[in-house]
Amino acid sequence: MNHAEQNTAGRVATVGTFDGVHRGHRAVLQTVKRIADAEGLRPAVITFDRHPLEVVAPERAPKRLMTPADEAATLASLGLEVEVIPFTRELMGLSAGEWMERMARDMGVRTLVVGYDNTFGRDGIDMSVADYIRLGRLHGIEVVKAPIVPAISSSAIRRAVGEGRVEKAAGMLGRPYSLEGTVEQGNRLGRTIGFPTANLRPEAGRLVPANGVYSADAILPGGERRRAVVNIGVRPTVGDNLRPTVEAHIIGWHGDLYGKELTLEFLRHLRDERRFDSLDSLKRQIEADTAEASR
Numbered sequence: 001m002n003h004a005e006q007n008t009a010g011r012v013a014t015v016g017t018f019d020g021v022h023r024g025h026r027a028v029l030q031t032v033k034r035i036a037d038a039e040g041l042r043p044a045v046i047t048f049d050r051h052p053l054e055v056v057a058p059e060r061a062p063k064r065l066m067t068p069a070d071e072a073a074t075l076a077s078l079g080l081e082v083e084v085i086p087f088t089r090e091l092m093g094l095s096a097g098e099w100m101e102r103m104a105r106d107m108g109v110r111t112l113v114v115g116y117d118n119t120f121g122r123d124g125i126d127m128s129v130a131d132y133i134r135l136g137r138l139h140g141i142e143v144v145k146a147p148i149v150p151a152i153s154s155s156a157i158r159r160a161v162g163e164g165r166v167e168k169a170a171g172m173l174g175r176p177y178s179l180e181g182t183v184e185q186g187n188r189l190g191r192t193i194g195f196p197t198a199n200l201r202p203e204a205g206r207l208v209p210a211n212g213v214y215s216a217d218a219i220l221p222g223g224e225r226r227r228a229v230v231n232i233g234v235r236p237t238v239g240d241n242l243r244p245t246v247e248a249h250i251i252g253w254h255g256d257l258y259g260k261e262l263t264l265e266f267l268r269h270l271r272d273e274r275r276f277d278s279l280d281s282l283k284r285q286i287e288a289d290t291a292e293a294s295r
Contacts, residue, residue, distance in 0.1 A: 010110035011081070012036040013103065014146070015046040016118050017154070020065035021074045023174045024115070024152040029078055031146045032113045041110055043080045046103070047071070048087040055087055062158055063207035065177070083107060096121025096132065100139040111142045118146075164210035166266040176217070176265035179206060179246065183257040195286050197231075197247040198257045200264065208232060208246060213270045215293035218250045219263040227251045229286065229293045230264055233273035251290055268293075 012035045018025045029045070036043035049068055053061040066074070068084070075082045085091065094102070099121045103109040114132055119125055127135075129145050136143035152172045160169040161177050169177045181202040198218070202208055211233035218228040228248045248264055270289055276282040 009041050010108045011044040012039065012041045012111040012113065013044040013046055013109045014113040015120055017051055018045065018047055018071055018075060019051065019154045020157055020173055021071060022152055022154065022157060022172055024149040026174065027149045028113055028115050028146040029080060033079060035111055035113065035144065044083060045075050045080045046083045046085065046107065049084050050087050052087050055089060055092060064205050065154060065157060065207055067203055092122065094121060096124045096127055097135055100135050100141055104139045104141050109141055111144060112136060113144050113146050115146045158207055161207055161209050164212045164269045166209055166214060166269055176267055178263055178265045179208065180261065180263045183260055183262050185258060195249045197249045198262055200246040200248060200262055202246060209266060211273045213273060213289055214266050215268040215270055216248065217265040217267065218248055219265065221260045226253050227293055228264065229289045231273065251294060
C-alpha cells in the first residue's frame with residue numbers, strides 16, 4: 001500500500017481518557033497499532049480535552065497525572081493519530097449506538113479496540129464487550145477486545161501518588177511520575193543554610209505527591225538531568241500555617257531558575273515531613289537526605 005492509499009484508509013481506533021498513558025493504556029495502543037499494520041489502516045486514539053467528570057460531576061473530577069496537552073503529545077509520539085474531542089453535555093448525552101454511528105461516519109473508524117473497563121455512551125456503563133461487538137456490527141465497525149493488564153489504572157496510580165508511594169506509581173506507569181511547572185520566588189531560607197531550593201509552581205489541576213521528602217531527578221530547562229531532594233509540604237520548622245510548596249534542592253547545581261520551566265521525576269520517598277527543633281537540626285537532616293538521594 002502506498003502513502004496516499006494509507007492516508008485515505010480507515011482507522012483502527014480506541015476511545016477514552018488516557019491520563020498518564022500508563023502500561024495498561026500502552027497494551028491497548030499496541031493492539032491498535034498491530035491491527036492497523038496488519039489491515040493497512042491508520043492507528044488512532046480518540047480522546048477528550050478534559051476528564052469527563054469535569055462536566056458530569058466537577059466535585060468528583062480527579063487531579064490529573066498529565067496535562068491534556070502532554071497526554072496528546074505522548075500519544076502522538078507513540079505513532080498514533082490523536083483526535084481530541086471537546087467533552088460537552090451534548091457529547092455526554094450520546095448513546096453508545098450514536099457514538100458508533102459518529103465514529104464510523106465522521107472519524108473513519110473501521111475497527112474499534114476496547115479495554116476490559118472501557119465504556120462510552122450514556123448507556124455504556126451497563127454494556128458488556130459482547131454488547132459493543134453487536135452494536136459495532138450494526139454500524140460496520142469490528143470491535144476487538146484488548147489484552148488485560150491487571151491492577152493498573154489511572155485511579156490506582158493517583159491513589160499511589162497521593163499516598164507518596166511514587167515507586168509503586170512508577171511500576172504502573174512504566175516510568176517515574178513527573179511534575180512540571182514554573183520556578184517562582186520562595187522565602188530563600190534554603191540559601192541561608194547552604195541548601196538553595198527551586199520553588200516549583202505546578203500546572204493547575206496536576207496531582208502533587210503526598211507531603212514528604214523525595215529523591216527525584218530534576219530536568220533543567222536545557223535538558224540537563226540532575227539528582228534532587230524534593231520537599232513537599234508546609235515546612236513546619238520555618239513557621240505555622242504556611243501554604244504547601246514543592247521545593248527542590250538540585251544537588252551540586254548553582255544557577256538562576258526563576259521564571260523557568262522545571263520537571264521533577266520522583267524516584268523514591270525518603271521520609272515524612274516533620275518539624276525540627278532548630279535550623280541546625282534541619283540542616284543536618286537535609287545533609288543526610290542529600291546523601292541518601294545521591295545513592
